[in-house]
Amino acid sequence: MSERNTEREGLPGPAPEERRRPKGRRSSQGIRIDPEAEAEHPPRRTVISALVEHEPGVLARVSGLFSRRQFNIESLTVADTQNDDWARITVVVEEPDPGIDQVEKQLEKVVPVIHVRELETDAVTRELVVVKVDADRPHEVHAITEMYNGKTLDAGPRTITVELTGDEQKINDAIDAYRQFGIREIARTGQTALARGETKTAVVPDHLK
Amino acid sequence: MTDHGAVTEPDDADDATADEPAEDGEPTESTAQTGAESVIASLETAGVETVFGVQGGAIMPVYDALYDSELDHVTMAHEQGAAHAADAYGAVTGDPGICMATSGPGATNLVTGLADADMDSEPVVALTGQVPTELVGNDAFQETDTVGVTTPITKSNYFASSPDSVGEDVSTAFALANHGRQGPTVVDLPKDVTTGETDVDPVEPSVPGTVDVQTHADDENVAAAAQTIVDADEPVILAGGGVVKGDATEELYAFATEHEIPVVTTMPGIGAFPEDHDLAMEMAGMHGTGYANMAITLTDCLLAIGTRFDDRLTGGVDSFAPDAEVVHVDIDPAEISKNIEADHPLIGDAGTVLDQLDEAMPGSPETSEWAEQCREWQQEYRLDYAAPEDEPLKPQYVVEAVDEATADDTVVTTGVGQHQMWACQFWTYTEPRTWVSSHGLGAMGYGLPSAIGARVAADDDQSVVCFDGDGSFLMTCQELVVAVREQMDITVFVLNNEAIGMVRQWQDAFFEGRRMASEYPWVPKFDTLAEAFGADGFRIEGYDDAPGVIEEALATDGPAVVDVYIDPTEDVYPMVPSGGDNGQFALSEEHL
Ligand SMILES: Cc1ncc(C[n+]2csc(CCOP(=O)(O)OP(=O)(O)O)c2C)c(N)n1
Numbered sequence: 001m002s003e004r005n006t007e008r009e010g011l012p013g014p015a016p017e018e019r020r021r022p023k024g025r026r027s028s029q030g031i032r033i034d035p036e037a038e039a040e041h042p043p044r045r046t047v048i049s050a051l052v053e054h055e056p057g058v059l060a061r062v063s064g065l066f067s068r069r070q071f072n073i074e075s076l077t078v079a080d081t082q083n084d085d086w087a088r089i090t091v092v093v094e095e096p097d098p099g100i101d102q103v104e105k106q107l108e109k110v111v112p113v114i115h116v117r118e119l120e121t122d123a124v125t126r127e128l129v130v131v132k133v134d135a136d137r138p139h140e141v142h143a144i145t146e147m148y149n150g151k152t153l154d155a156g157p158r159t160i161t162v163e164l165t166g167d168e169q170k171i172n173d174a175i176d177a178y179r180q181f182g183i184r185e186i187a188r189t190g191q192t193a194l195a196r197g198e199t200k201t202a203v204v205p206d207h208l209k
Numbered sequence: 210m211t212d213h214g215a216v217t218e219p220d221d222a223d224d225a226t227a228d229e230p231a232e233d234g235e236p237t238e239s240t241a242q243t244g245a246e247s248v249i250a251s252l253e254t255a256g257v258e259t260v261f262g263v264q265g266g267a268i269m270p271v272y273d274a275l276y277d278s279e280l281d282h283v284t285m286a287h288e289q290g291a292a293h294a295a296d297a298y299g300a301v302t303g304d305p306g307i308c309m310a311t312s313g314p315g316a317t318n319l320v321t322g323l324a325d326a327d328m329d330s331e332p333v334v335a336l337t338g339q340v341p342t343e344l345v346g347n348d349a350f351q352e353t354d355t356v357g358v359t360t361p362i363t364k365s366n367y368f369a370s371s372p373d374s375v376g377e378d379v380s381t382a383f384a385l386a387n388h389g390r391q392g393p394t395v396v397d398l399p400k401d402v403t404t405g406e407t408d409v410d411p412v413e414p415s416v417p418g419t420v421d422v423q424t425h426a427d428d429e430n431v432a433a434a435a436q437t438i439v440d441a442d443e444p445v446i447l448a449g450g451g452v453v454k455g456d457a458t459e460e461l462y463a464f465a466t467e468h469e470i471p472v473v474t475t476m477p478g479i480g481a482f483p484e485d486h487d488l489a490m491e492m493a494g495m496h497g498t499g500y501a502n503m504a505i506t507l508t509d510c511l512l513a514i515g516t517r518f519d520d521r522l523t524g525g526v527d528s529f530a531p532d533a534e535v536v537h538v539d540i541d542p543a544e545i546s547k548n549i550e551a552d553h554p555l556i557g558d559a560g561t562v563l564d565q566l567d568e569a570m571p572g573s574p575e576t577s578e579w580a581e582q583c584r585e586w587q588q589e590y591r592l593d594y595a596a597p598e599d600e601p602l603k604p605q606y607v608v609e610a611v612d613e614a615t616a617d618d619t620v621v622t623t624g625v626g627q628h629q630m631w632a633c634q635f636w637t638y639t640e641p642r643t644w645v646s647s648h649g650l651g652a653m654g655y656g657l658p659s660a661i662g663a664r665v666a667a668d669d670d671q672s673v674v675c676f677d678g679d680g681s682f683l684m685t686c687q688e689l690v691v692a693v694r695e696q697m698d699i700t701v702f703v704l705n706n707e708a709i710g711m712v713r714q715w716q717d718a719f720f721e722g723r724r725m726a727s728e729y730p731w732v733p734k735f736d737t738l739a740e741a742f743g744a745d746g747f748r749i750e751g752y753d754d755a756p757g758v759i760e761e762a763l764a765t766d767g768p769a770v771v772d773v774y775i776d777p778t779e780d781v782y783p784m785v786p787s788g789g790d791n792g793q794f795a796l797s798e799e800h801l
């Protein structure tokens with residue numbers, strides 16, 4: 001049987017302050033950094049596009065993933081594609097680079113996900129907004145709508161409802177312009193996007209085509 | 210009903226619970242296969258031998274299909290036990306463990322076990338009953354949204370939609386649980402789907418076309434990583450659970466010994482490298498060895514294999530291996546640079562990539578000085594404990610004594626707490642798949658049901674020992690009935706400190722000794738409790754009776770429980786407090 005140390009003493013070895021120390025340091029993202037420098041990985045906003053199998057629960061899986069992993073998302077859209085078996089999810093995220101990398105890799109692990117990629121900055125992105133404003137100054141409202149290439153969907157004695165599409169910046173500017181009339185309600189779809197030109201938004205492996 | 214303690218055939222056990230009314234789902238007369246039969250046929254096709262489970266209304270059709278099947282069924286006392294047993298079965302064999310439960314409470318009772326399997330990447334398939342499809346969404350009796358509840362804690366899950374496809378759902382779930390990075394899956398089985406008819410035959414398990422696992426790492430990355438390792442002065446290998454799960458222990462041994470690189474393990478990595486080897490630095494992290502934590506803190510090149518850099522391992526990431534270039538081998542790309550940035554990401558299967566690396570190594574690093582330093586730390590910081598004659602029995606002694614009294618291939622399972630850490634520290638693991646514990650989830654109650662699963666999985670001549678805490682044992686001790694019924698040879702050592710000791714230790718260290726709800730004013734006599742179940746009960750009160758009782762308990766055929774009265778004041782050290790600096794591990798409370 002084991003030999004016992006019957007002395008009343010604790011664990012042997014040099015105390016913490018007597019030990020050799022490493023020179024370096026890591027940031028909170030686990031990246032080796034200059035110990036003197038400020039650890040900084042600023043977030044950036046980007047569009048991630050996922051092609052997924054069109055099956056029940058896939059949106060719940062994806063949105064659950066975002067909340068569980070505390071990914072900071074600005075918007076998420078999902079809808080059909082040219083193929084009935086597929087749907088496309090477009091997510092706008094704001095994360096530092098390691099976070100964006102994680103978003104892509106974690107999405108890739110969701111079983112019904114076919115392909116994931118971060119779109120380039122030249123991607124074609126669009127959002128649709130429906131704005132309902134007070135109808136006190138209908139001509140001015142109309143002028144703003146024209147200016148932003150919008151469309152009037154409904155004009156009544158008390159409210160006017162318009163539709164606008166554009167990139168995020170344009171939508172934000174338009175909403176600002178409507179504020180003077182008194183905005184009653186806004187509904188935004190969130191951004192949807194495709195890669196520009198010949199670049200593929202999603203690459204589908206042959207055996208899934 | 211059967212007599213207490215009698216050995217029961219699985220099929221009889223099914224009958225014993227058949228008093229629950231089956232309101233719907235008339236037994237089918239036709240010769241065509243039911244959905245339930247298709248489920249069982251799929252399991253058989255996948256090579257499954259044993260199912261752990263508990264009966265109940267919505268799963269009855271599936272149990273009925275088991276009646277005529279060759280599959281063994283182990284009737285557990287609680288569904289959590291079924292999930293832990295399946296998890297341990299997966300850990301010991303490497304093949305998916307199967308558990309089964311009814312809808313509602315049966316399914317929710319599985320949740321802890323599934324979460325555990327998810328955290329520890331254990332292959333588990335859970336089959337859950339569900340109310341008939343037409344009642345889903347109506348808050349029907351025993352209806353729970355099992356797919357919703359289990360989505361965040363499984364690799365994937367399926368709601369079976371038709372008798373024609375249910376067999377394939379089960380095959381797919383089995384394949385996924387076993388594929389790439391292993392993990393749990395669930396198939397939810399509405400009663401109309403399992404009672405409905407189908408003529409679709411079972412299929413061989415295969416994963417969905419969207420799943421693509423890379424096993425071979427990019428050659429260029431391998432070459433660069435190999436160069437980094439060769440250029441290193443103070444390299445360390447960090448072996449995680451992925452080495453054990455990937456069956457890469459031989460490749461690891463060959464690589465480490467050929468290039469003389471010290472090996473540190475994570476907790477799930479225990480067993481990846483023989484702890485009696487010179488290069489074995491053993492477990493690092495919160496309660497890791499001093500020498501492992503020195504080596505991992507000061508290394509200039511960390512070859513990490515199959516690990517997710519859990520915070521119990523890294524402590525605060527700012528001070529984790531801060532001088533090291535990190536080569537990270539993992540089959541799951543999402544683990545690369547998740548917590549610790551990889552300078553050399555090598556995505557692939559552990560064994561395959563180790564072979565690739567070995568091939569690509571232009572030589573070996575010059576490590577003799579570093580290896581010497583590591584050996585010095587092994588001496589300086591050797592694990593020890595004070596055991597004066599006038600103090601109660603020390604738990605560390607018990608772990609060492611049981612280790613000495615058993616063969617090397619003995620499987621050790623544990624609960625969660627101090628006893629678990631002593632089982633890590635004071636047992637010398639030399640073989641893979643002999644260490645079975647709740648690492649990532651830290652689920653008290655894991656010990657006994659996992660010993661049952663391990664018993665079913667292990668070879669007949671292999672021993673299964675469980676080190677449990679009094680608190681942990683009380684969470685699932687009802688599973689003793691299963692061990693007795695099935696006459697399973699398991700020896701449980703309850704390291705009884707009449708407290709949830711780990712909490713008591715933290716209260717003493719970090720809450721000014723305010724011992725709120727951590728000391729038990731009364732615990733049962735575990736030896737007599739065992740006897741009430743029909744198991745053999747033993748008690749150890751001190752050093753004098755320890756060796757004899759350990760021998761006797763181990764020699765008992767069938768389940769035995771040893772109530773070990775240990776020193777309730779004993780603490781676990783070394784210790785790195787949560788978020789702390791591994792290199793600054795405390796050797797006693799004064800260092801905290
Ligand atoms: C299910 C569960 N509940 C609570 C905890 C928190 N916890 C961690 S260790 C511990 C003490 C365990 O007591 P015991 O099993 O007697 O082990 P000891 O630390 O005394 O060896 C507790 C309560 C946990 N890990 N799991």
Ligand SMILES: [Mg+2]
Pocket residue numbers: 626678679680704705706707708709710
């Ligand atoms: Mg205890």
